[in-house]
Amino acid sequence: xxxxxxxxxxxxxxxxxxxxxxxxxxxxxxxxxxxxxxxxxxxxxxxxxxxxxxxxxxxxxxxxxxxxxxxxxxxxxxxxxxxxxxxxxxxxxxxxxxxxxxxxxxxxxxxxx
Amino acid sequence: xxxxxxxxxxxxxxxxxxxxxxxxxxxxxxxxxxxxxxxxxxxxxxxxxxxxxxxxxxxxxxxxxxxxxxxxxxxxxxxxxxxxxxxxxxxxxxxxxxxxxxxxxxxxxxxxxxxx
Numbered sequence: 105x106x107x108x109x110x111x112x113x114x115x116x117x118x119x120x121x122x123x124x125x126x127x128x129x130x131x132x133x134x135x136x137x138x139x140x141x142x143x144x145x146x147x148x149x150x151x152x153x154x155x156x157x158x159x160x161x162x163x164x165x166x167x168x169x170x171x172x173x174x175x176x177x178x179x180x181x182x183x184x185x186x187x188x189x190x191x192x193x194x195x196x197x198x199x200x201x202x203x204x205x206x207x208x209x210x211x212x213x214x215x216x217x
Numbered sequence: 218x219x220x221x222x223x224x225x226x227x228x229x230x231x232x233x234x235x236x237x238x239x240x241x242x243x244x245x246x247x248x249x250x251x252x253x254x255x256x257x258x259x260x261x262x263x264x265x266x267x268x269x270x271x272x273x274x275x276x277x278x279x280x281x282x283x284x285x286x287x288x289x290x291x292x293x294x295x296x297x298x299x300x301x302x303x304x305x306x307x308x309x310x311x312x313x314x315x316x317x318x319x320x321x322x323x324x325x326x327x328x329x330x331x332x333x
Contacts, residue, residue, distance in 0.1 A: 137322070146325065146326040146327040192261070203313070205263070210260050
C-alpha cells in the first residue's frame with residue numbers, strides 16, 4: 105500500500121527559483137529516498153537519507169528528515185528548466201526485504217525558462 | 218552504483234498473448250528483486266518481491282497466476298504477463314536491493330507495455 109503522501113501534487117516555478125517538495129509517511133523507516141522521473145522514463149536516484157540523519161546535501165539538492173513528524177522535504181535550489189520532472193519519495197521500512205520501497209504519490213515540477 | 222538492466226524497454230502485444238520482461242543485475246548478485254507497476258500519471262506500486270530460488274511474494278490484489286515471476290539465478294528475474302489485456306498496459310520497472318544493508322535500490326530502465 106502507498107504510505108507516502110507528497111505535496112504539492114504539482115509545482116510550477118520560474119528558472120532560478122527554489123522548489124520545495126514535502127513527503128509524509130506512516131510507519132517507521134530505515135531510510136527515505138528521493139527519485140526523479142522524466143516523462144515516460146525510468147527512475148533517477150537523487151539522494152538517500154537514513155533514519156538517524158536529519159539533513160543531507162548533494163549539489164543543489166537538500167533533503168531533511170524529521171522522524172518525529174514522519175516527514176521529509178526535498179529542496180532544489182536555483183532550479184533549471186532541465187529539473188522539470190516528477191519527483192517521488194520512497195521509504196524503505198527495513199525488515200527482511202530491505203530495498204523494498206513504498207512510493208509517495210509524487211510531485212510534478214515544471215520549471216519555466 | 219550497481220547496474221540493473223531491464224529488457225525490453227518497450228513492447229506492443231496483442232490481447233491474449235503473453236509477454237516476458239527480464240531484469241538482470243549486471244555487476245552484483247541480487248537475492249531479492251522487486252517488480253513495480255506504474256499507470257499513467259500515477260505513482261509506482263509494488264507488485265511482488267522476487268526471491269532467488271523460491272516463490273515470489275505478491276502484494277495484495279496482484280494476481281500471481283497472471284503475473285508470473287521467476288528468479289532462477291542471482292542475476293536474473295523475469296516477469297511474464299500472461300494472457301495480456303489492454304488494462305495491463307502500463308510501465309513495469311524492476312529493482313534490485315544492494316548487497317548491503319540500508320543502501321539505495323537499483324532500478325532497471327523500465328518496460329512500457331502496450332496491449333492492443
